[in-house]
Amino acid sequence: MQRSFLIQIFIFISGLLFSNFSFSQLTWVNVDSLYQPLPTSIHVYKTTSLLDGKPNIAFYVEADLKDKKLNFTVDTTYQRRLTPSKFYEKNDKPLLVVNTTFFSFETNKSLNVVIKDKKLVGYNIHSIAGKGKDTLTYRHPFGSAIGISKKRNADVAWLYTDSNSKKVNASQFVLKVIKDSLPNPDKKYLFQRTSVPDHQGFDEWKMQTAVGGGPVLLQNGEIKITNNEELKFAGKAIDDKHPRTAIGYTKDKKLIILVIQGRFPDIAEGATLTQEAQIFKDLNCWEALNLDGGGSSCLLINGKETIKVSDITGQRPVPAVFLIKQK
Numbered sequence: 001m002q003r004s005f006l007i008q009i010f011i012f013i014s015g016l017l018f019s020n021f022s023f024s025q026l027t028w029v030n031v032d033s034l035y036q037p038l039p040t041s042i043h044v045y046k047t048t049s050l051l052d053g054k055p056n057i058a059f060y061v062e063a064d065l066k067d068k069k070l071n072f073t074v075d076t077t078y079q080r081r082l083t084p085s086k087f088y089e090k091n092d093k094p095l096l097v098v099n100t101t102f103f104s105f106e107t108n109k110s111l112n113v114v115i116k117d118k119k120l121v122g123y124n125i126h127s128i129a130g131k132g133k134d135t136l137t138y139r140h141p142f143g144s145a146i147g148i149s150k151k152r153n154a155d156v157a158w159l160y161t162d163s164n165s166k167k168v169n170a171s172q173f174v175l176k177v178i179k180d181s182l183p184n185p186d187k188k189y190l191f192q193r194t195s196v197p198d199h200q201g202f203d204e205w206k207m208q209t210a211v212g213g214g215p216v217l218l219q220n221g222e223i224k225i226t227n228n229e230e231l232k233f234a235g236k237a238i239d240d241k242h243p244r245t246a247i248g249y250t251k252d253k254k255l256i257i258l259v260i261q262g263r264f265p266d267i268a269e270g271a272t273l274t275q276e277a278q279i280f281k282d283l284n285c286w287e288a289l290n291l292d293g294g295g296s297s298c299l300l301i302n303g304k305e306t307i308k309v310s311d312i313t314g315q316r317p318v319p320a321v322f323l324i325k326q327k
Contacts, residue, residue: 039070041064098300100322109319122212124159214232219287
């Protein structure tokens with residue numbers, strides 16, 4: 001009698017756990033047929049599953065980094081911005097175009113690193129002036145980026161870049177923000193002030209292609225959002241729902257490009273950074289990086305839109321995009 005009762009309790013609890021697990025997982029449907037022609041090394045998935053009980057629309061592309069017929073690259077502009085569709089035409093109609101870096105509306109410049117064909121063409125901003133009573137205080141964050149090496153290995157790291165140097169220095173450890181009264185401290189000073197262990201200094205980051213954004217969402221397969229260290233979103237904004245763009249990768253060398261539709265009440269409300277990170281974890285990613293979202297979020301596959309962009313004027317012009325081309 002007692003044993004039977006315990007078995008029933010076990011079954012009941014197991015059922016609850018299973019139902020909660022199922023609820024937290026999104027159901028993804030392959031929609032390759034909508035975006036042909038595609039090579040066998042690229043697949044497109046869509047979900048309309050509720051995200052924590054709220055309406056949701058999202059897409060992700062899985063691309064095999066091992067396929068040498070695929071060229072993973074970027075394109076950027078100088079003191080101007082283009083819509084993803086304009087980048088698509090400019091680059092001879094690649095397989096994939098997705099927005100990437102944060103940028104300044106005033107200067108049209110990227111605020112994050114961009115590496116194209118091994119060349120550093122965009123730089124991280126390392127000094128942020130204080131406001132109000134802290135106008136003489138500066139904060140020096142180390143922004144994050146995702147890169148792909150010549151051997152097609154992906155990596156997420158925190159970087160130091162300098163417009164006077166061709167080299168990019170990377171830390172595999174998240175770094176605390178440095179605060180002082182110096183508007184433009186030099187490289188040596190910042191390295192001395194970092195929280196990186198002495199034996200784990202900044203190594204040269206030799207990447208064929210890279211784009212910056214932030215914050216990092218996933219590290220070593222676990223959710224570890226480094227918003228406080230990267231100073232991307234103030235206060236409780238980490239919990240705000242918005243359209244999202246992000247890129248991650250799996251240990252078996254699959255690149256995952258994710259876009260989440262948002263700002264459409266009762267249709268697609270967007271995601272928090274934590275929800276975005278959970279999606280990458282559920283997709284078995286090892287590392288993942290948030291990119292510019294909101295009205296900038298846009299993913300084109302063979303020139304066709306996936307999510308509906310949130311700007312009422314249509315696609316937002318951006319200064320840099322990530323591309324997948326077929327050789």
